[in-house]
Amino acid sequence: MGTRTATSEVQLKMLATIKNVLDDGTTATSSVGGQIFRTTLENGVSSGQINRSWQKKSISITDGGFKDYNISTCGGQDIGAGVGNDAVGQAMDIEEIVLLVVVNRSGPGILEVQTPAPAAATIVWIPTNFAANASGAGIRTGGMRMWWEPGTIGLDVSGGSSAVLRLSAASGQGAITNAEIYVLGRNDDDESSSSSSASSSSS
């Protein structure tokens, strides 16, 4: 047996300065945005905590094709430490998502999310056609979508009923050559039932 833990620091910054140069040369400026959030997540299953982390890079999808990812169990996925395992070779078992990020890093294609939603065990809190090219919402190269829920109640996932994220390459737009998924989460959505340290199975 081992004891698995995780910590993280997550930040989102969106900062601009808008400027108006008046006819006489006077400049008016104003800042917009700033540090939207910067949070250090300690190990655990409560507010401001995580104990699981997983990422998948270099996802390629042929034009018109799709790939499904169970972000609770990461079933069928091997990032180099065994099928369904995280980076330290332990089985993934997320019950709550604190952070989910989807990125289209490169390729000519337009990345879609839940378009259409998978028939089985789709993530219920991401609506069908969330990022659909037909509505102009597909993720083009360099684009990103993010869900962030650091509070006590994160975004619930359950391996068998609400966990599958579908990424597709919009038909006729080219292939996706490098999409990425980042997940931070908790292995227990019930604080009271969780011990102070989460035990992993031996591998």
Place this chain on the structure above:
Amino acid sequence: MATRSTVSNQFSMTVQSTIMNSLDTTGKVTTASLTGEIIDETITQGVEEDQISRAWEEVDIAISSGGTVDIDIRDMAGRDIGAGLGKDALGQDVLFEEIVGLVIKNANADGVAGVLEINPVLPSPAWGVLPLYTARNAVGGGIKAGGVRAWFEPHAQAFDVAGSAKIRLGAVGGDVIASVYVFGRHDDEASSESSSSNSSSSSSSVSSSSSTP
């Protein structure tokens, strides 16, 4: 005419995480450090790829429990952040033809009950990019205190805004304080864009202000 532009623009998303497995038998710890800068984009002035020409924010939008607020993402009609209805922080008309970045935050303090929804019902006319139930409390997808949803699309062809295009924010289970941040372009055709973007008439007493989220 005056000339409006943006400078020193940045959109960045960083995640640094470490996972550890403490082995019972040896007491040794296996660690793996994951990710880093997911997005680190310096955005210049303009209406092409990796560029913006307009930015707008409204913080502390108060939404009563059970209530909704509609925001027209094209011209912010009816919204007054302190510089006039439909104006940006410089007191100039807001006009977004393309959205490059959109961030929506539930700014309630940690533990405060109100949940923020996005498009619990589609407003009219709705902005097609955000579908019905973009963030819905009934299925666990509402934005709770401190939660954020973000869209970033720096491509030359970003999110189009053709005509009035609204998003609806709603509060359930308690009052919500919401914040909305928008990066965009006032022109979706680079070829039609002059080297400098003209603002609408500006008064001689335009004052600047800084704000922090």
